[in-house]
Amino acid sequence: MLRFILIRLAQLPLIIAGTSLIVFVFLNASGDPAQLLLPAEASAEEVAQLRQALGLDRSIFEQYLAFLSNAVRGDFGMSFRAHRPAMDVVLDALPATLELALAALLVATLISIPLGVTAAVRRGGLADAAATVVAVLGQSMPVFWLGIILIMIFAVFLHWLPVSGRGGLAALILPAVTLGWYMNALMTRLTRASMLEVLGEPFIRTARAKGLPERVVIFRHGFRNALVPIVTIWGLQAGTMLTGTVVTETVFAWPGVGRASIYAVLGRDYPVVLASIAVFTLIFLAVNLVIDVAYFLIDPRIRRG
Numbered sequence: 001m002l003r004f005i006l007i008r009l010a011q012l013p014l015i016i017a018g019t020s021l022i023v024f025v026f027l028n029a030s031g032d033p034a035q036l037l038l039p040a041e042a043s044a045e046e047v048a049q050l051r052q053a054l055g056l057d058r059s060i061f062e063q064y065l066a067f068l069s070n071a072v073r074g075d076f077g078m079s080f081r082a083h084r085p086a087m088d089v090v091l092d093a094l095p096a097t098l099e100l101a102l103a104a105l106l107v108a109t110l111i112s113i114p115l116g117v118t119a120a121v122r123r124g125g126l127a128d129a130a131a132t133v134v135a136v137l138g139q140s141m142p143v144f145w146l147g148i149i150l151i152m153i154f155a156v157f158l159h160w161l162p163v164s165g166r167g168g169l170a171a172l173i174l175p176a177v178t179l180g181w182y183m184n185a186l187m188t189r190l191t192r193a194s195m196l197e198v199l200g201e202p203f204i205r206t207a208r209a210k211g212l213p214e215r216v217v218i219f220r221h222g223f224r225n226a227l228v229p230i231v232t233i234w235g236l237q238a239g240t241m242l243t244g245t246v247v248t249e250t251v252f253a254w255p256g257v258g259r260a261s262i263y264a265v266l267g268r269d270y271p272v273v274l275a276s277i278a279v280f281t282l283i284f285l286a287v288n289l290v291i292d293v294a295y296f297l298i299d300p301r302i303r304r305g
Contacts, residue, residue: 005289005293008285009289012282015281015285016278016281016282017068019277019278019281020067020068020071020274020277021064023277024060024064024067024270025060025064027265027268027270027273027274028060028063028270033054033056033080033267033268033269033270034047034050034051038050054080067274071274071278074087075087076271076275076278077270077271078271079264079269079271079272080267080268080269080270080271081264081267081269081272082269082272086269086271086272086274087275089260089272089275090257090260090272090275090276090279091279093255093256093257093260094256094279096166096249096255097242097245097249097256097257097258098242099166099172100172100175100176100179100245100248100249100254100256101241101245103172103180104175104176104177104178104179104180104183104241105180105183105238105241106176106180107176107177108180108181108183108184108187108237109234111184112183112185112186112187112188112191113187113191113230115127115191116131116187116189116190116192116194116195117192117195117218117223118131119188119191120191120192120193120194120195120196120199121195121199121218123196128192131188131189131192134184134185134188135185135188136185137185138181138182138184138185138188139182139186139189143178143181143182143247143248143251144247144250144251146178146181147175147178147247147248147252148251150174150178151163151164151174154174155174161174162174164251164253164254165253165254165255166254166255174252175248175249175252175254178248178251178252179241179245179248180241183237186233186237187230187233187234187237190229190230190233191226191230194226194229194230195222195223195226198222198223198225198226199222204217204221204222207221224298227298228295228298231291231294231298232291234291235287235288235290235291235294236288236291238287238291239283239288240284242283242284242287243280243281243283243284244258245257246258246259246261250262257276257279257280260272260276261276264276
């Protein structure tokens, strides 16, 4: 396991460098930040002076090499708009993103796993029908549309919850449900399918023939053997959720990294965008590494392999 972890850690710099290169090239092709930062009546000389001050007068290759050499030391440059280190801008917004993503993960996990297991055990019953409805609705509703509908119902009409912003548990409920709803639907469907496959295996019939209590058969023998595909999708969705809060943060004016990244992209604030991508990449790779390690703990066959 240690060798596997070391190999994955050794791959991190290459992945981050490759990702940043792609983003860097596309950002530079999107337009000139100097023209956005200066007023419309600015002269060509003023634009040229600002480009030189920001280091944008050099070739893309030279700009990227300079960025990469600084990024290795943790320096992603100064934000063009905030006039402070770009990484500081991202790190200031990171706690809000982690708070929202972890709350959404909790909502999705606490609903999907019990509902999926119950739907498989009581196939054709009320729980199975509820799981089907949750899966269909969750995967057919766009996140931004669901967020707007929840705001209209619970904030505008009922006045139960805040419309937007961050501050306390009440403000967290709507964005967490919105962000976690798609994952909840996917995990419910996958948990049900995995459990149905395992419950049809011969060792389940053997366990029941031995007279073991049904809860032992379901959870110790059934759910444990169904965990690998569930953990796989959970890890992928967790990584996506931790790094893909852009739409939800925008709809609910949540002051996280996703919202800051959108403003940075619109304003061509290259350093903030690149710092955001680096943080997102690290988070996603860290989540996947944790999930890979979990395989060794869940399935003895992987440890032997």
